[in-house]
Amino acid sequence: MGTSSEPFDTAGPSPQGPAVEALRGSRRSSRRLPRRAAIGRRSFASTLKSLDELAGYGARVSVRVNDLDRGTAVLSGDDFVTLPIAGLGVVPLLIEVAAGFEATTLDPYEIIERSSVDRVSVGGVWQHLKAPALPLCDLAVLTAATGDASAANALIARVGLEAVRARIEQLGLSRAALLDAFRDERGPDDAPHFALGSARELAEVFAALVNAQAVSPSVSAQVAEWLSLNHDLSLVASATGLDPFAHENDEHGLLFINKTGRDAGVRVEAGVIAGPRAGVSYALIVCFDDLTVAHRLRAHDAFRTLGVDLMEYVF
Numbered sequence: 001m002g003t004s005s006e007p008f009d010t011a012g013p014s015p016q017g018p019a020v021e022a023l024r025g026s027r028r029s030s031r032r033l034p035r036r037a038a039i040g041r042r043s044f045a046s047t048l049k050s051l052d053e054l055a056g057y058g059a060r061v062s063v064r065v066n067d068l069d070r071g072t073a074v075l076s077g078d079d080f081v082t083l084p085i086a087g088l089g090v091v092p093l094l095i096e097v098a099a100g101f102e103a104t105t106l107d108p109y110e111i112i113e114r115s116s117v118d119r120v121s122v123g124g125v126w127q128h129l130k131a132p133a134l135p136l137c138d139l140a141v142l143t144a145a146t147g148d149a150s151a152a153n154a155l156i157a158r159v160g161l162e163a164v165r166a167r168i169e170q171l172g173l174s175r176a177a178l179l180d181a182f183r184d185e186r187g188p189d190d191a192p193h194f195a196l197g198s199a200r201e202l203a204e205v206f207a208a209l210v211n212a213q214a215v216s217p218s219v220s221a222q223v224a225e226w227l228s229l230n231h232d233l234s235l236v237a238s239a240t241g242l243d244p245f246a247h248e249n250d251e252h253g254l255l256f257i258n259k260t261g262r263d264a265g266v267r268v269e270a271g272v273i274a275g276p277r278a279g280v281s282y283a284l285i286v287c288f289d290d291l292t293v294a295h296r297l298r299a300h301d302a303f304r305t306l307g308v309d310l311m312e313y314v315f
Helices: 035-041 045-056 086-103 136-146 149-159 161-170 199-210 217-227 236-240 293-314
Strands: 060-067 072-077 111-113 133-135 195-197 255-263 266-274 279-287
Touching: 045 060, 045 072, 045 293, 060 199, 060 293, 086 136, 086 149, 086 161, 086 195, 086 199, 086 217, 086 255, 086 266, 111 149, 133 136, 136 149, 136 217, 149 161, 195 199, 199 217, 199 255, 199 266, 199 279, 217 255, 236 255, 236 266, 236 293, 266 293, 279 293
Parallel strands: none
Antiparallel strands: 060 072, 060 279, 111 133, 255 266, 266 279
């Protein structure tokens, strides 16, 4: 793994416009810190230290955090670099499926047989269920909520990789690609990774989803709804204190959607977090030598540190 030699920036331009105010709506608290006090809390110093340490150990790190209201980057580091993103690559797949539902080119209740795709056991719950077939809409839920590899492969088989790649191009993602289906093992004739992406574009996609700008408002809302069911809150999201199985309506006014990706030596998370003070879209990719549990936990700690800094930023 190459070591990042570029310093991490805490400011910079972003193509995103101001976020839709309705993202937080009536949940935004009327109590606000004085501006100077708030600025004092909005520091990513801990994240910068953690990521610099990871880079020093040889990890490849890419990070981007955008303030949704101001439309600016508040943290960036090697965010343009294309890296493996594992299961986070299903996001453009879900966008393509939702677009098909909207255009009526796909029937949400079309039944897909599990036996129609090659068996894969890398993750998910469908392989453990007795139901041998499910409708497309349920497969989308399983893909978003549990990272179900079999469900994702069934969606890929139905819509086709070329359609997803065309959607990626339509979304303006020049550094993203869905290369293949999920596989238990990758041979010499298979694509080396499931998907590729950059932190900058991942953060922009999630901002587009909550701003109703990904294809259309209804497509954006549908994909955001699916992603809001994600059960994996173990990385950045661990700092939110949300219930992994029921976090759509938080009593403290925290709005959150995310998707993670995991592979050997790869950890990725992107999402949107909005609190009473601010909202951000974020993405962090870490590629590391997974030699020991300590190496893995060091990478996980960096995600959790970012989560704490994000919570301080939005509250």
